[in-house]
Amino acid sequence: MRLTFPRVLRSEWSKLLSLRSTWLTLGVMAVVTVGLAGAVGYGVHRSVLGGGGAPDVARAVSAGFLPVDFVVLVVGVFGVLQMTGEYGTGSIRSTLTAVPRRWPVVCAKAVAQAALTVPLMTVVCLGSFLVCQAFLGADGASLGDPQVPRAVAGAAAGLVLTGLLGLGVGTLLRHSAGAITALVAAMFVGPALLGAALPADRADDVMRFVPTVAAQAMYSVDGSGNPFKTFSPAVSALVLAGWVALLLLAGTLVLRRRDA
């Protein structure tokens, strides 16, 4: 009966699944995302009927993932709460007493959260795509179109990685309110101000490193649909993964040093 990483992982997995809020948050998020995708599809369809011209594949795909740009915040906050919830309730003391070396807790939380969100976000993004395209009918894109399966995977991966980004921010800052504020500032407020403040020729260089912009670029079919010139989906995924790694690493180092 020793402490091992697979066991810590099993513990974190059971902690993730044994909270009602996990199911509530992710369930509502899934339904809202797919529902909004349908609404966007319906809206685009109406504008086509009104003589707006049929969307190309890239536009049809990005319409389906428009809701993803917003629920990404929910997923990020969900990640934050995986760690700050432990501090808020004091259960962190139980957790760190059981795993006094601490770093396995962060790793296990990240792996458990990924294990839950990868299939869920894949289903959500696939559902969003299909429901949106169903409303578009003949004008919609299909999974058989080039780049489309990759775009669906990219959208899902963007959500998963943003959730892990939240976990990193939560680990670093440990207080729910502060961590959520920091996350919103980093994902929405900061980029909006930055986009406005930077000269146009510099904006592209900076903005494509912003996590939210990178997450959007990951589901782009042809690089369009974003006000900034972004990296390719693969490089954008690396940028976002880099942020995740950086924050989780910083969070782990801080967690190891401070008093619980």
Add this chain to the structure above:
Amino acid sequence: MIEAQALSKRYGGTVAVDALSFAVKPGQVTGFLGPNGAGKSTTMRMIVGLDHPTSGTATVNGRPYRAHPDPLRQAGVLLDARSVHKGRSARGHLLALAHTHGIPATRVEEVLGLVGLEPVAHRRAGGFSLGMGQRLGIAAALLGDPAVIILDEPVNGLDPDGVLWIRNLLKDLAAEGRTVLVSSHLMSEMAVTAEHLVIVGRGRLLADTTVAELIARVAVGTVVVRSPDATALRDALTATGAVVTGVEPGLLHVTAATAEHIGDVARAAGIALHELTPRRASLEEAYMELTGSEVEYR
């Protein structure tokens, strides 16, 4: 076995624990006693690695707690603050802890039964009373069947039945050969539970002693004697070296003599005794005297 070596913790300019050295031995209940703010909780948190000492070391069974391959089997800890996620059931909380060490689910049911939480094990811990929370914390501490048990103010929030239950539990755990360290700010509680005492004030060690030694050390025993012939008795006793002070007519306080000795002297002198009461200094008095100058908050 718990050993602290010159353990210190400073928060900015405040010294919470000041070069504390002590050892807690197995097979007996050790009371960790001190006024509020004396550094008891901080010390306990440093023992299990939740707080990092500013200097000094603490070991559990010969190693720093975090260096053990099976921490929960080495030491179980109940801290004074809540350590449970409000949204998780008691069973869910214990299962999650058990998973980290591969402790079987049957052990979770066992400790739930031991602390009497079986009927509410499925309920979310956020709705638990203070007493139920304490019981859940004790269940978590016992989960790994650890050799060392550290409980911070375990009787807080428990009803009289619960207090009695804790006392017996602690004694049983010690009788099984475990190391049991229990903190309290109440001497009266420790007097009936602990055999050994580690007393701290303002982070410093005031005494590392047994309950019996503490009494003997701090106050001299007095015998209260009532006699219709007090003056003659006083002379007879003084002649044998006892120190006698008259309190009121017919009543004497005698020190430096046992009750047996006083009785014998009275009998030999043909003096009747109406009362012969050995008055031991109470532990409470001994404790107050030790910590009187070390209370941080009044």
